[in-house]
Amino acid sequence: MVEAAAAPLYLSAMFNDLSSPAALLATRRSGKPRDMVAPGPDATQLARILAAATRVPDHGKLAPWRFVVVGEDQRDAFAALLQAAYRDDKPEPGRLEIEAIEQFAHQAPCLVVALSTPAHASHIPIWEQELSAGAACMNLLEATHAEGFVGGWLTGWAAYSPRVAAAFGLAPHDGRIAGFMFIGTPSRPLDERPRPAAETVISRWTPSPSA
Numbered sequence: 419m420v421e422a423a424a425a426p427l428y429l430s431a432m433f434n435d436l437s438s439p440a441a442l443l444a445t446r447r448s449g450k451p452r453d454m455v456a457p458g459p460d461a462t463q464l465a466r467i468l469a470a471a472t473r474v475p476d477h478g479k480l481a482p483w484r485f486v487v488v489g490e491d492q493r494d495a496f497a498a499l500l501q502a503a504y505r506d507d508k509p510e511p512g513r514l515e516i517e518a519i520e521q522f523a524h525q526a527p528c529l530v531v532a533l534s535t536p537a538h539a540s541h542i543p544i545w546e547q548e549l550s551a552g553a554a555c556m557n558l559l560e561a562t563h564a565e566g567f568v569g570g571w572l573t574g575w576a577a578y579s580p581r582v583a584a585a586f587g588l589a590p591h592d593g594r595i596a597g598f599m600f601i602g603t604p605s606r607p608l609d610e611r612p613r614p615a616a617e618t619v620i621s622r623w624t625p626s627p628s629a
């Protein structure tokens with residue numbers, strides 16, 4: 419059996435356990451992008467993460483998703499874009515709002531913008547293509563954790579801004595921003611969040627007599 423790479427010290431045994439694929443799935447925990455610090459993935463590791471993100475169920479083999487990497491040297495331009503987009507709706511933002519935008523744009527060592535880009539001409543329902551985009555985002559996160567980093571999937575107002583969408587190549591009605599996928603190293607231990615009790619979300623089908 420191939421020995422799993424030793425998990426970096428910051429990963430408590432409770433979260434993102436790399437000892438086996440099943441353990442990783444059972445202990446998956448996002449990182450908070452605002453708490454992420456270097457290192458982030460190098461070019462080779464990011465290429466592996468994005469390759470995994472494209473290896474998802476995809477009805478009709480349409481690849482209805484795109485991934486745009488925002489380089490570290492592009493974060494100032496990204497922040498300027500977000501500020502301009504924010505001013506589209508609120509021309510006179512307050513200082514705290516601007517600070518929040520700057521913090522969002524510059525957080526975490528690595529940022530990939532995931533796009534849902536359904537093929538409208540296809541007979542495959544848009545909903546199913548959007549599900550594939552969600553699967554791609556999830557695989558990106560799982561591959562991130564498998565590489566020993568943490569990922570965080572955020573949206574927020576910027577994901578619904580036409581100006582931000584256009585800056586990432588989306589014309590109106592083309593598609594949507596599926597998420598801002600931040601990747602890095604947690605600067606503090608991860609903590610658990612409430613999870614739904616299995617019995618509230620899992621059941622066995624019992625056909626009704628009238629079915």
Ligand SMILES: Cc1cc2nc3c(=O)[nH]c(=O)nc-3n(C[C@H](O)[C@H](O)[C@H](O)COP(=O)(O)O)c2cc1C
Binds near residue numbers: 448449572611
């Ligand atoms: C489509 C989508 C959008 C999300 N957007 C946000 C967001 O804007 N802000 C936020 O704090 N969490 C957001 N989340 C939730 C976090 O990504 C994260 O999943 C949540 O904190 C639970 O942590 P877990 O991934 O470890 O279960 C979003 C999740 C999804 C699936």
